Every structure is written in structure tokens, then in C-alpha cells.
Amino acid sequence: AQSVTQLGSHVSVSEGALVLLRCNYSSSVPPYLFWYVQYPNQGLQLLLKYTSAATLVKGINGFEAEFKKSETSFHLTKPSAHMSDAAEYFCAVSDLRGSQGNLIFGKGTKLSVKP
Amino acid sequence: DSGVTQTPKHLITATGQRVTLRCSPRSGDLSVYWYQQSLDQGLQFLIQYYNGEERAKGNILERFSAQQFPDLHSELNLSSLELGDSALYFCASSVANSGRAGGGELFFGEGSRLTVL
Numbered sequence: 001a002q003s004v005t006q007l008g009s010h011v012s013v014s015e016g017a018l019v020l021l022r023c024n025y026s027s028s029v030p031p032y033l034f035w036y037v038q039y040p041n042q043g044l045q046l047l048l049k050y051t052s053a054a055t056l057v058k059g060i061n062g063f064e065a066e067f068k069k070s071e072t073s074f075h076l077t078k079p080s081a082h083m084s085d086a087a088e089y090f091c092a093v094s095d096l097r098g099s100q101g102n103l104i105f106g107k108g109t110k111l112s113v114k115p
Numbered sequence: 116d117s118g119v120t121q122t123p124k125h126l127i128t129a130t131g132q133r134v135t136l137r138c139s140p141r142s143g144d145l146s147v148y149w150y151q152q153s154l155d156q157g158l159q160f161l162i163q164y165y166n167g168e169e170r171a172k173g174n175i176l177e178r179f180s181a182q183q184f185p186d187l188h189s190e191l192n193l194s195s196l197e198l199g200d201s202a203l204y205f206c207a208s209s210v211a212n213s214g215r216a217g218g219g220e221l222f223f224g225e226g227s228r229l230t231v232l
Binding site for chain 1 (some may be wrong): 117119146147148157158160163165170171173205209211212213218219220221222223224225226
């Protein structure tokens with residue numbers, strides 16, 4: 001069965017510092033992987049996705065993620081944190097068995113940005 | 116704005132009651148998904164419909180049911196409500212029935228927050 005593990009339920013960084021949010025996946029087939037962001041009282045918004053093309057994926061708001069098959073990882077990074085990046089971030093894997101299209105989400109990582 | 120519309124945004128009800136949550140998918144999307152988000156369980160997939168037919172089931176309780184109508188909007192019915200059903204319920208949509216066919220990403224509404232007292 002496919003699954004996603006996000007290391008660290010809370011991450012705190014200073015404004016301008018590197019953001020690194022960790023995600024490891026388990027999948028018996030080549031996965032599609034996603035990062036979503038959820039701002040307070042809002043729905044989930046797609047940041048970026050990996051669907052077996054380039055292993056380094058660039059997303060919105062300066063975020064990027066690198067697919068590493070050998071490490072079964074898809075960590076999210078941003079070189080310089082901004083106050084507006086404070087939100088909860090979810091890593092997800094697509095359940096590609098048969099005709100299903102649902103995403104399997106990690107528990108989420110809440111990012112705080114200190115001034 | 117994702118294009119997915121959910122109503123109501125907030126709902127407060129009592130234990131034992133029944134509620135209906137409504138979702139309108141993005142224009143052109145045939146698949147609708149329902150997710151439950153709670154502090155202890157995180158984001159849990161409940162059920163998927165594609166073009167009016169049930170396509171996949173997740174951790175959906177027997178007290179819960181859903182359907183997708185010919186105009187592609189969907190409703191999630193929650194009955195015999197318990198305190199533990201208090202959560203944020205998200206609807207999401209996608210163009211295809213499967214992740215591999217459709218590129219995989221889902222588009223989420225802003226959710227319906229259910230409080231059971």
C-alpha cells in the first residue's frame with residue numbers, strides 16, 4: 001500500500017532562512033508525488049507535483065522539491081523563508097492502482113516563520 | 116480560487132442529527148472526492164465518484180453516504196452524528212477518474228466545518 005511520512009509536525013525558521021520540509025514515501029509503483037499548502041481557514045492549494053519527468057520540480061511561491069528514488073524522498077525546500085509562508089504543508093502520493101484517483105496525505109507539517 | 120464550491124462553510128448541530136454537505140466541482144471535472152480532516156486523524160480519504168458512479172471508497176463510515184448527480188455536483192450525507200464526527204470536510208475534483216490518466220492533482224474547495232455538540 002502507498003503511504004507518506006512527513007518528518008516533523010512543526011518546523012520553525014527565521015525570515016530569510018532556508019525552509020526544508022521532509023517527506024518520505026512508500027509505493028510499489030512509480031509514484032506521482034505532490035506538495036499542498038493550507039493557509040488558516042482555507043482549502044488545500046497545490047504547490048508542485050512530480051509525475052516522473054524532471055526529478056527537480058519547481059512550484060509556486062519559490063518552492064521546489066527533488067524526487068530521490070534511492071532515498072524514497074520528496075523533500076520541499078525554499079531558499080529564503082517569508083512571513084507569508086507560514087502555513088501547514090502536506091505531502092501526498094497518488095494512489096495509482098486501477099481506476100482510483102485519490103491522494104494519500106501525510107500528517108502535515110506546520111511551518112512557523114519568525115521575524 | 117480553485118473553482119470548487121462547498122456549502123455550507125460552517126455547520127453546528129447536535130448528536131444524533133443528520134446533515135448534508137454539498138459540493139460543486141470545477142467546470143469540466145468529472146471526479147469528485149470527499150476528505151475528512153481532523154486533528155487526530157489528519158486528512159482521510161472518504162469516497163470518490165466519477166461521472167455519477169462510485170469509483171473508490173476509503174475510510175468512510177456506514178453512517179455516511181454520498182452521491183454524485185447528473186449535473187456532477189455531489190452531496191455527502193452524515194447521519195446519526197457523534198461528537199467525533201466534528202471535523203473539516205473537504206471536497207476535491209479532478210478531470211479524470213484515475214491519477215495516472217489525469218495528471219494526479221486534485222483541486223480542493225475551502226471545506227465545510229462541522230461541529231457536533
